[in-house]
Amino acid sequence: MDFQMRTPIYRSRPVDPTPARFGRCERINDFVVMSEGFSNVYLLETAGASVLVNSGMGMEAPVHHRNLSSHSDAPIGHLIFTQGHVDHVGGTAFFRELYPGLQVIAQSGNLEHQSYENRLAWFRARRAGFAFDDEFAAINREYRDHGYTDFNPQDAPTPDVLFDDRLELNVGGLDVVLIGCPGAETNDSLIVWLPQHRICLTGNLFGCPFGHFPNLSTIRGDRYRDALVCAQAAQTVLDLAPAMILYGHHAPVVGQDVIEAELTAFRDGTLYVHDETVKGMNQGKDVRTLMREISLPPELELGEGYGKVSWGVRSIWEHYSGWFHAESTTELYDIGPRSVDADLVELAGPDQIVDRAGQKLAADHPEEALHLLDIVLGHSPDHADARKLSRQVHQRLLEQSENMWLTRWLKHQLKLLDN
Structure with a gap:
């Protein structure tokens, strides 16, 4: 297809993540159910025990469970983390108690990432308060209105199975391929590939909302993310040629042509900003000059509702050179x-x-x-x-x-x- 003629998908998709809500759940097809939340939770029904992808935050887990149970009463045998952020792993203990013998699977960087998250729990919670305190207060009131008053605690779970690059499973006749993409969003990022259906569950591999420039350094306080690794993650998914992406936030992304166009723009746009930043560094330009000068060409348009190109320039500059800008x-x-x-x-x-x-x-x-x-x-x-x-x-x-x-x-x- 002509990628220059694409209408960027970010224009028609929401940006802000929102917490799980009672009833905000839908069946995607005859075997996938999605419960939306701070990060979406997916139930993959099989002829045997079902597969849960992510568990939500601790406080969200009972809401996700009630939502999913309204569509399916199948037992859950596996829980897969697409990454180690708190909104992906926090409800694990709740689901373990409901489903004894639940097998939790993650990429091998998961323990390191959770350790990093826990070390900075106080700092990160305080730093991110400006963005989420009002939202948490509102959802607490909403949960109480539904009779949910004894909030489930946040878990920091230890997975049962860890893998490095690739793990292939067959669960009740459903082929499930896990592919490690560490570093794209977290040091334990992975994708879930369902080859029989050409469906890819990516979590937040490309950032919170789909179709936006990657958030290479979040202002809530986080490690730098490598632009080259983010671009390679897009290539990994492109090589699978999925017909549907079940994303970490909001509705599925449907259509091989749309997915190919968007991931190509994400990959090439990220590489363009990386290369222009490096070129400017080698020309002796200071970081703020580059933040002003570098922008994406029209054919590589991406949203800047979550990450920003100018912030990406600074992240790349400091990822390579550190905090000393040699200005004073x-x-x-x-x-x-x-x-x-x-x-x-x-x-x-x-x-x-x-x-x-x-x-x-x-x-x-x-x-x-x-x-x-x-x-x-x-x-x-x-x-x-x-x-x-x-x-x-x-x-x-x-x-x-x-x-x-x-x-x-x-x-x-x-x-x-x-x-």
Whole structure:
């Protein structure tokens, strides 16, 4: 097909992940049931025991179970993790208790990834709060309205079976091929391939929403992801030529031509940004210049509602070169730029800095205005005019944002400024 004529799929698919809800479940075909959640849970029915793909978060597990049970009462014999994130593994203990002898299968990097997640549990929960606290509060109320008040705890499970590259199973006549793709989303990412039906369950291999530029470094705090590994993961799925992808979020992606076009754009778009960043580094350009200059060509259009090209450029730059940008000797010491806020305010005067920030905003330079306001608010956090103008700047940036993470961050900052 002519890939330049494609209509990018991200335009017609939602971006934001949402938690499991009672009744939000559907039968995909005669043997697959999908329960949507922070990450989708899939039930693969077979002539024997069924296969569960992912378990949701601990608090979601009973909701997923009730949803799936409304479509199928078959016992579950296997649970497969597509990756080790908490929204994929957290409900495992709940399902183990329901189905004694349940065999849990994961890629061999799973234990390392869960260990990494657990080491930073407090930091990550606090860091990601701006994006999810309101959502968790709302879903808690909704669950209580359905009589679900004794929330199931989060599990950090140990898989029963680990594999490196490939594991082939036959479960009740259903061929299930597990293929390791470590590093694309997590160090234990895998795909579930059903060759008899040409269906591929990818989890969040290509990021949270399908059809978007990969989120190579999340602002909630996570390890860098290698752009080359992400591109190779797309090639791995392309080589299978699936007719359907059951994704980690939202509805299935259907049609071999659509899948081929989207994964080709994802692969080539990721490689394009990688190569342009490397070229710019070798030309001696600084990272922020490259963040401004590099964009995807039209034929490789991807959504930027989850990952952003500019963030990807910085991630690639720092993945290769580390945190030292060689812009100032001060980068090598533990005294940051905030340490001289008071000096700048004393020398220039807070009102004068706020006035200049207003001029920057009026000239449509909101980012520069924010730098100036941060100086004043770093010294005098209750400066009324600075807070008022900072709110206007954040509102302007919010109106321009099409990215989930950026939008939620800006809304959080607006709430703090209002309080």
